[in-house]
Amino acid sequence: MYCERCNSEHSGEYGSGRFCSRACANTRVFTTETIIKKKKSAKNSNAVKLANELQKKLKILKQYQLILLINLKFHLIINSLQQTH
Numbered sequence: 001m002y003c004e005r006c007n008s009e010h011s012g013e014y015g016s017g018r019f020c021s022r023a024c025a026n027t028r029v030f031t032t033e034t035i036i037k038k039k040k041s042a043k044n045s046n047a048v049k050l051a052n053e054l055q056k057k058l059k060i061l062k063q064y065q066l067i068l069l070i071n072l073k074f075h076l077i078i079n080s081l082q083q084t085h
């Protein structure tokens, strides 16, 4: 039998016989596929969702602030116009 991890020949007595030793059975190989999966799950994680929502709210808040600022300036202009009359 050959170990699926290190390809060394072994008796197959360890576990299901797929690996030569515990060390080989426990080794996790990070292939590009698993990295992509991890990235996808990270995107869907609650922390990222929360951060995205916060950013959206911040954008809305900034826009609202801008509207308030424009309103304020508008009022100031109207006030100054009324004073000249």
Ligand SMILES: [Zn+2]
Binding pocket: 003, 004, 005, 006, 007, 008, 019, 020, 021, 024
């Ligand atoms: Zn091995």
